[in-house]
Amino acid sequence: MRYSKLLVPTSKEVPNDATLASHIYLIRGGFIQSVGDSGLYNLLPLGKKVLDRVRAVVKEELDNAGCQEVALSFVTPTSLWEESGRAGEYGKELLRFKDRKENDYVLSPTNEEAMVNLVRQTVKSYKQLPLNLYQINLKFRDEIRPRFGLMRGREFLMKDGYSFHISFEDMQREFAQMEETYKKIFTRLGLDFRVVQADSGQIGGDGSKEFMILADSGEDDIVVCDACDYGANVEVAQETKEGDLCQCGAPLRLTKGIEAGHIFQLGTKYSEPLGANFLDENGKSVPMVMGTYGIGVSRLLAGIIEQNHDDKGCTWTKESAPFELEIIIANTKNEAQLTLGENLYRKLGTVRHIDVLLDDRTKERFGSKMKDFELLGIPYALVIGKGVDEGKIELIDRKTMEKKEFHFDPETINLFANYDALAGAVYQYLKEV
RNA sequence: CGGGGUGUAGCGCAGUCUGGCUAGCGUGCUAUCUUGGGGUGAUAGAGGUCGCCGGUUCAAGUCCGGUCACUCCGACCA
Numbered sequence: 001m002r003y004s005k006l007l008v009p010t011s012k013e014v015p016n017d018a019t020l021a022s023h024i025y026l027i028r029g030g031f032i033q034s035v036g037d038s039g040l041y042n043l044l045p046l047g048k049k050v051l052d053r054v055r056a057v058v059k060e061e062l063d064n065a066g067c068q069e070v071a072l073s074f075v076t077p078t079s080l081w082e083e084s085g086r087a088g089e090y091g092k093e094l095l096r097f098k099d100r101k102e103n104d105y106v107l108s109p110t111n112e113e114a115m116v117n118l119v120r121q122t123v124k125s126y127k128q129l130p131l132n133l134y135q136i137n138l139k140f141r142d143e144i145r146p147r148f149g150l151m152r153g154r155e156f157l158m159k160d161g162y163s164f165h166i167s168f169e170d171m172q173r174e175f176a177q178m179e180e181t182y183k184k185i186f187t188r189l190g191l192d193f194r195v196v197q198a199d200s201g202q203i204g205g206d207g208s209k210e211f212m213i214l215a216d217s218g219e220d221d222i223v224v225c226d227a228c229d230y231g232a233n234v235e236v237a238q239e240t241k242e243g244d245l246c247q248c249g250a251p252l253r254l255t256k257g258i259e260a261g262h263i264f265q266l267g268t269k270y271s272e273p274l275g276a277n278f279l280d281e282n283g284k285s286v287p288m289v290m291g292t293y294g295i296g297v298s299r300l301l302a303g304i305i306e307q308n309h310d311d312k313g314c315t316w317t318k319e320s321a322p323f324e325l326e327i328i329i330a331n332t333k334n335e336a337q338l339t340l341g342e343n344l345y346r347k348l349g350t351v352r353h354i355d356v357l358l359d360d361r362t363k364e365r366f367g368s369k370m371k372d373f374e375l376l377g378i379p380y381a382l383v384i385g386k387g388v389d390e391g392k393i394e395l396i397d398r399k400t401m402e403k404k405e406f407h408f409d410p411e412t413i414n415l416f417a418n419y420d421a422l423a424g425a426v427y428q429y430l431k432e433v
Numbered sequence: 434c435g436g437g438g439u440g441u442a443g444c445g446c447a448g449u450c451u452g453g454c455u456a457g458c459g460u461g462c463u464a465u466c467u468u469g470g471g472g473u474g475a476u477a478g479a480g481g482u483c484g485c486c487g488g489u490u491c492a493a494g495u496c497c498g499g500u501c502a503c504u505c506c507g508a509c510c511a
Contacts (some may be wrong), residue, residue, distance in 0.1 A: 009443090011444075011460090011461080011462090012447090012460075012461095012472070013444060013445060013460070013461090015444085015445090016444090016445075016504085017503095017505085045502085091509095091510085093511090141510090143510075143511090144508095144509065144510065145509090145510090147505095149503095152511090199511095219511090220511090242467050247476070261511070262511085329472085330469080330470060332467055333469075334469085364472085365468080365469055365470085365471085365472075365473070366470045366471065366472095367468070367469095367470075367471035367472050367473085368471080368472040369470095369471090369472090370470085370471050370472085371471070372472090376449065383470085385470055386470060387470095
């Protein structure tokens with residue numbers, strides 16, 4: 001991709017209402033755009049790209065764990081919510097409206113009802129179970145007070161999964177597998193997180209665990225043990241204080257987290273009222289036992305930045321970065337720099353399939369190109385600049401800002417094979433770090 | 434729901450108290466020149482229903498009444 005063609009409106013100005021690093025840098029880096037300051041956001045090309053990368057990691061790990069992706073309708077008949085009894089208790093957060101025929105609908109804030117509806121029409125026998133279905137699509141919750149950018153918007157991208165089982169034991173087996181799968185996802189995305197005991201809230205059910213991204217800006221108070229992997233939301237560990245002893249004997253610590261995932265052992269809370277029954281081996285009709293599993297995908301973007309930024313901008317992790325490498329041509333009016341930059345762009349991008357952003361802008365100077373690179377947080381920049389005359393280019397590591405030089409012979413670099421050799425050296429280095 | 438605040442150019446703001454020429458500033462945007470390794474400098478431009486409705490007045494961004502929206506703190510929720 002060429003920077004000159006990319007719609008990425010970076011800005012020096014901090015948005016009015018932004019206090020969190022993730023909010024500030026997502027706006028300033030041109031990843032997202034606020035829609036009327038009301039908890040709604042447009043994703044610009046770079047934001048969409050990062051979101052798709054995060055989404056791909058989530059999908060890949062779930063598919064590996066045997067889950068199947070579906071897509072439920074975004075608009076759900078209110079009658080389904082009345083069947084489960086949640087139409088009343090969900091309150092104003094549920095956005096309700098009527099169609100032209102005066103039928104009642106809601107915009108889905110979560111989809112237990114809709115998924116149970118799908119399954120009860122198609123699954124009739126114990127032979128079809130267990131089943132784990134998920135979707136990754138928009139949710140709408142009419143929050144009283146949306147804030148913090150993507151952290152708490154009204155419209156957001158969520159992965160919601162639901163599993164169906166013949167017994168409580170089998171559901172618990174799946175629950176444990178989902179916990180492991182979630183750990184893989186969060187680890188791949190480069191997050192520092194804890195799994196904590198949680199309150200099941202409105203969704204209901206018996207046991208639930210939250211996946212907390214550790215960050216001072218988090219809205220949840222949690223208690224964790226640094227010696228073992230015990231952790232709990234203070235909602236369930238109310239009496240616990242800083243320094244109390246864990247079961248393992250080590251002192252507990254109070255900290256803050258961003259709730260990015262939540263898994264529940266649901267039981268039959270929805271299958272019973274909605275009549276999601278199957279015939280067991282004895283021909284007896286019984287309700288399915290369910291689990292439900294959520295990940296706030298758009299919130300993950302915010303969480304990744306909360307943990308990966310500095311005073312200059314974002315420092316995206318490997319599997320979340322919008323590009324693998326940015327090639328910066330310091331001065332496009334310099335023929336030698338332009339030629340080398342274009343050739344390395346072709347060799348690394350087209351030939352070696354690295355996802356490269358080429359900063360080929362003619363009107364911007366070196367300083368602003370560097371500032372934009374730092375703001376966008378692409379892991380590496382290859383700077384093609386003044387050193388070209390002496391046969392020198394440098395690779396900058398965004399996180400450490402350390403530089404590594406690559407050398408070539410300026411007299412013969414324009415030979416086809418020499419471009420390839422230089423690109424190869426950069427490629428090798430990137431693959432090794 | 435309680436308490437505060439704000440609506441003026443894409444974004445950030447001044448002007449309103451004390452009514453008065455053609456509504457300004459920064460940034461961004463367009464053009465030309467300049468500069469070219471850390472957000473160059475200059476000149477010339479484009480861009481406005483001063484949130485909306487009504488009132489007072491010779492005259493309203495400014496005063497009065499109403500209304501809508503947004504926002505901050507708290508409560509609520511996850």
